[in-house]
Every structure is written in C-alpha cells, then in structure tokens.
Amino acid sequence: MIKINKAACVGGGVIGGGWIARFLLAGIDVDVFDPHPEAGRIVGEVIANAERAYAMLTGAPLPPRGKLTFCKTLEEAVVDADWIQESVPERLDLKRNVLMEIDAACRPDALIGSSTSGLLPSDLQRDMQFPERLFVAHPYNPVYLLPLVEIVGGEKTSHATIKAAIEKLPPIGMKGVHITKEIEAFVGDRLLEALWREALWLIHDDICSVETLDDVIRYSFGLRWAQMGLFQTYRIAGGEAGMRHFLAQFGPCLAWPWTKLTDVVDLDDALVEKIGQQSDEQADGLSIRDLERIRDENLAGILQALKAGNGGQGWGAGELLKDFEHSLWAGAKQTAPADHAVPLKLVEARVSPAWVDYNGHMTEHRYLQVFGDTTDALLRLIGADLAYVEAGHSYYTVETHIRHLGEAKLGQAISSACQLLSVDDKRLHIFHTMSDAISGETLATAEQMLLHVDSKAGKSSPAAPDVLAKARAIIEAHASLPLPDGAGRHVGQKPRVETA
Numbered sequence: 044m045i046k047i048n049k050a051a052c053v054g055g056g057v058i059g060g061g062w063i064a065r066f067l068l069a070g071i072d073v074d075v076f077d078p079h080p081e082a083g084r085i086v087g088e089v090i091a092n093a094e095r096a097y098a099m100l101t102g103a104p105l106p107p108r109g110k111l112t113f114c115k116t117l118e119e120a121v122v123d124a125d126w127i128q129e130s131v132p133e134r135l136d137l138k139r140n141v142l143m144e145i146d147a148a149c150r151p152d153a154l155i156g157s158s159t160s161g162l163l164p165s166d167l168q169r170d171m172q173f174p175e176r177l178f179v180a181h182p183y184n185p186v187y188l189l190p191l192v193e194i195v196g197g198e199k200t201s202h203a204t205i206k207a208a209i210e211k212l213p214p215i216g217m218k219g220v221h222i223t224k225e226i227e228a229f230v231g232d233r234l235l236e237a238l239w240r241e242a243l244w245l246i247h248d249d250i251c252s253v254e255t256l257d258d259v260i261r262y263s264f265g266l267r268w269a270q271m272g273l274f275q276t277y278r279i280a281g282g283e284a285g286m287r288h289f290l291a292q293f294g295p296c297l298a299w300p301w302t303k304l305t306d307v308v309d310l311d312d313a314l315v316e317k318i319g320q321q322s323d324e325q326a327d328g329l330s331i332r333d334l335e336r337i338r339d340e341n342l343a344g345i346l347q348a349l350k351a352g353n354g355g356q357g358w359g360a361g362e363l364l365k366d367f368e369h370s371l372w373a374g375a376k377q378t379a380p381a382d383h384a385v386p387l388k389l390v391e392a393r394v395s396p397a398w399v400d401y402n403g404h405m406t407e408h409r410y411l412q413v414f415g416d417t418t419d420a421l422l423r424l425i426g427a428d429l430a431y432v433e434a435g436h437s438y439y440t441v442e443t444h445i446r447h448l449g450e451a452k453l454g455q456a457i458s459s460a461c462q463l464l465s466v467d468d469k470r471l472h473i474f475h476t477m478s479d480a481i482s483g484e485t486l487a488t489a490e491q492m493l494l495h496v497d498s499k500a501g502k503s504s505p506a507a508p509d510v511l512a513k514a515r516a517i518i519e520a521h522a523s524l525p526l527p528d529g530a531g532r533h534v535g536q537k538p539r540v541e542t543a
C-alpha cells in the first residue's frame with residue numbers, strides 16, 4: 044500500500060483544520076497555507092480537540108505526530124507534497140484560481156483533492172494544466188473522526204488518480220467511496236440537503252422547535268443510521284418478507300403529501316432570527332468548542348461500540364476502526380527511552396471522560412488498561428510485537444497486583460514507567476508505576492508476571508533468543524535500581540472465615 048508521505052492543506056478552517064489533524068495524527072507531515080491572521084490558533088484548537096478525541100477513540104499506539112508547518116505562500120506549501128487538499132470557501136471562482144496555483148506549483152505526480160461540498164469536479168478542473176490529477180475528496184465534519192470521503196472524478200480525471208486516492212485513505216483511517224457519476228452535492232449532501240430543506244419547513248410552519256426536531260432525530264432514526272444506513276434499516280422494517288414487502292407497504296405513501304421537498308423555504312430575516320434564537324436556547328450557554336467536545340466524545344463512543352459489533356468483528360465504521368487499529372499495531376515501533384538505567388517511561392496519557400466513574404476519578408479497569416498498555420509497549424520494545432504474535436508466539440499475563448495510591452482525575456496528564464524485576468526463558472516479572480506527569484506523584488503501581496507461550500500449541504514455551512537478549516539487556520541496566528516500594532506485596536488483610 045502506497046502511503047501519503049507529505050500532505051499539504053490549502054485552507055485551514057473547519058474542514059482544512061480537520062484534514063490537518065487527520066494527517067498529523069496518522070504521522071504525516073503537513074504544510075499549510077491559509078492567509079487568515081489567526082489560522083495558527085484555529086488549527087491548533089482543532090488539533091487539540093482531535094488529540095483529545097483519539098485518546099478516547101483508540102488504545103492502539105499512534106505513530107509519532109507529523110510535523111506541522113505554516114507556509115507564507117501557497118507554492119511553498121504544496122511544492123513537495125504528494126497529497127494536496129484544497130479546503131477554501133465554497134466559491135467556484137476562488138477554488139478555480141487556487142487550484143490553478145496548486146497545479147502550477149506542485150509535483151507532477153501529486154494528487155489534488157478538493158473538499159467541495161457540491162461543486163462539480165469538471166467545473167473545478169476547467170482551467171488546470173494537468174486536470175487528470177484533480178478529484179473531489181468530500182469529507183464530513185469532524186474530518187479527524189468521521190472516516191468517509193466521497194471520491195468523485197471530473198471528465199478529465201484519470202482512473203489512476205481515483206484508484207490512488209482511494210488506496211491512500213485506509214492508512215489514515217478513512218474510507219474512500221467512489222461516486223462514479225458526477226452530480227452536484229454527490230450523494231451525502233444530496234441526502235442531507237433533502238432533510239435540511241424539510242426541517243426548515245417544519246420550523247417555518249411552527250410544527251416544532253429546533254430542539255424537538257433534533258430530539259426526533261437523535262432519539263430515533265439517527266441512532267439507526269449510524270450503524271445500518273437507510274436501505275438495510277428499511278429491509279428489516281419490512282419484516283420477514285424484507286425490502287419487497289417494505290416497498291409494497293410504504294411505496295404508495297410517497298405519493299401522499301408527506302413532504303414539501305420540491306419547494307425551497309424563503310430564509311428571510313424573520314426565519315433566520317427564529318432559528319437563531321431557538322438554536323441559542325438549545326445550546327444553553329455551551330460554546331461551539333464545548334459542543335465540539337461533547338460531539339467528539341459521543342462519536343468516539345459510537346465508533347467504539349460499532350467496533351465491538353457483529354460478534355466482535357466490527358460493523359460499518361467500527362470494522363474500519365478495527366482494521367485501522369490493526370495497522371497501527373502492525374506499524375508500531377516502540378522507541379527506546381534514552382536512559383535504560385531508570386524505570387522506562389513507556390506510556391503518556393490523559394484521563395479521558397470515558398475513564399471517569401461515579402466517584403469522579405479514574406475507574407478501576409482503566410488503571411489496568413494503562414498498565415496493560417505499558418506492558419504492550421515493553422513487549423514491542425523487546426521485539427514481541429504484532430508480527431511476533433501473528434507468527435504464533437506471545438506473552439500472556441498470568442498475575443497482576445494493582446495498588447491504588449492516589450486519585451487520577453478527569454483531564455489529568457499521567458505517565459507509566461516499567462522496571463524489570465526478573466527475566467528467564469519463559470517469564471517476565473515487571474513492576475509499573477503510574478504517576479502524575481507533572482508533579483511526579485505516584486498514583487498507582489502494578490506488579491505483573493508474564494508467561495511466554497506458543498499460542499498455537501496452547502502452552503508455555505521459551506521466548507525467542509533475540510527477545511530474551513533485549514529483555515536481559517534491560518534487566519542488566521535495571522540491576523542497580525532498588526526494589527520498588529510495594530514489590531512483592533499482596534492484599535495484606537488475612538481472609539477471615541466466618542463460622543456459624
């Protein structure tokens with residue numbers, strides 16, 4: 044699979060910022076051109092949101108973040124990029140000019156995607172010298188979490204461009220869907236526009252408020268759509284006879300006066316004010332950034348749930364997330380801490396909202412998750428990585444003892460470090476310490492015993508010599524460290540047997 048090495052984003056607003064975050068968090072360097080005086084701050088806030096969202100979305104090891112560079116000119120930004128994403132405002136004249144500038148300055152083999160929500164690629168590529176490399180790459184907001192990209196070619200777009208564009212999306216966790224006929228607004232925005240038009244009529248005619256309308260969506264079919272879309276949902280709604288019965292029963296309703304879809308509501312001042320006021324009331328003081336964070340938490344939760352769907356194989360966008368995580372594990376390289384003679388700091392994290400329980404601090408199993416991640420990082424460091432596991436060998440944890448010594452609170456930056464206590468052919472005895480990343484206060488410790496296994500044979504076996512050699516090199520470096528406080532401890536209280 045040919046990955047994107049270097050991306051350029053022209054326009055760094057809502058959508059450009061989302062693309063920038065998507066590329067950076069996939070480990071890709073990004074050069075940005077946006078003349079807005081506050082582009083750096085705006086993009087920085089989107090990236091901060093995206094990092095927070097990824098901490099909730101996945102426990103898989105993300106690659107080191109790509110390098111972000113703001114460029115003074117468009118030419119400078121695109122000159123050595125292999126994927127250029129145009130996300131300037133939705134105006135044909137502006138986009139044509141910007142695309143001509145990109146066309147003149149970029150590499151001949153660069154792919155040029157436009158984020159346009161509805162303009163035809165044939166219109167966009169009209170004035171380009173090399174129009175065969177231009178395509179629509181229409182994403183959904185927030186680009187860093189929603190994986191779909193509608194890929195649409197114009198009359199002059201080459202097949203090779205479309206193929207290459209679709210191939211380059213999975214490594215950044217996205218799914219390209221090729222819309223083979225170019226039409227305005229493609230597929231997604233055609234559907235959204237129909238719903239949006241009808242919604243505006245319902246508010247205009249005082250049938251319901253914006254809040255009631257949103258409730259109708261989010262408590263009902265919105266939940267269904269996230270996992271099965273429209274046709275599969277309606278197939279089920281047809282009962283055992285499926286889609287044909289559904290069409291027979293509900294087809295005639297299409298001719299009834301259920302919708303006003305062909306009419307366009309007049310967005311006059313009164314309607315704009317009415318919607319604006321109701322929307323303000325609905326927000327109840329939450330800022331756009333607050334709402335973005337709530338949205339991201341919810342989306343991460345939905346994607347997580349979909350990953351567990353279909354008997355654990357993943358379903359829809361959850362299956363894509365599962366594949367993306369697999370590729371992250373496969374590509375994960377654990378960089379060795381510079382100093383081996385101290386406990387190895389292997390994990391840095393922030394306590395995410397999904398980790399907090401009714402006591403207002405990190406819930407028990409998340410401590411184990413962080414310690415498990417620390418163990419995984421150690422295993423990668425000594426060569427027991429995904430390739431090793433897929434070849435039929437692994438370490439299984441056979442015992443864990445956790446001590447909770449402090450409270451990890453929402454948003455707190457934490458780190459976890461590992462000290463090796465002993466190593467032999469089959470066993471790894473390790474001790475992790477979780478600390479506040481700033482004060483260094485110890486929050487929890489975990490002592491673990493791991494057993495090396497031949498997972499195909501289903502029994503313990505000696506570890507590979509190179510894995511053992513790396514583990515032994517660390518233990519030699521740790522030999523001068525004192526035994527950590529709490530090592531060898533067990534639950535002190537003697538169990539009492541009540542007698543009648």
Ligand SMILES: NC(=O)C1=CN([C@@H]2O[C@H](COP(=O)(O)OP(=O)(O)OC[C@H]3O[C@@H](n4cnc5c(N)ncnc54)[C@H](O)[C@@H]3O)[C@@H](O)[C@H]2O)C=CC1
Pocket residue numbers: 053054055056057058059076077078079082129130131132133141158159160161181182183184
């Ligand atoms: N906002 C949304 O929900 C979605 C928008 N899109 C599409 O993405 C594109 C951008 O939309 P938004 O990000 O919402 O707009 P935006 O207004 O948030 O951002 C546009 C950015 O382009 C910059 N810009 C203006 N002229 C420029 C130039 N000559 N060179 C470089 N940068 C320039 C502006 O400073 C601004 O930061 C549009 O084509 C839109 O249809 C696609 C999917 C969803």
Ligand SMILES: C[N+](C)(C)CC(=O)CC(=O)[O-]
Pocket residue numbers: 160182183184232235
């Ligand atoms: C409103 N919009 C047309 C810009 C929306 C989109 O293009 C896609 C989305 O994210 O809803």
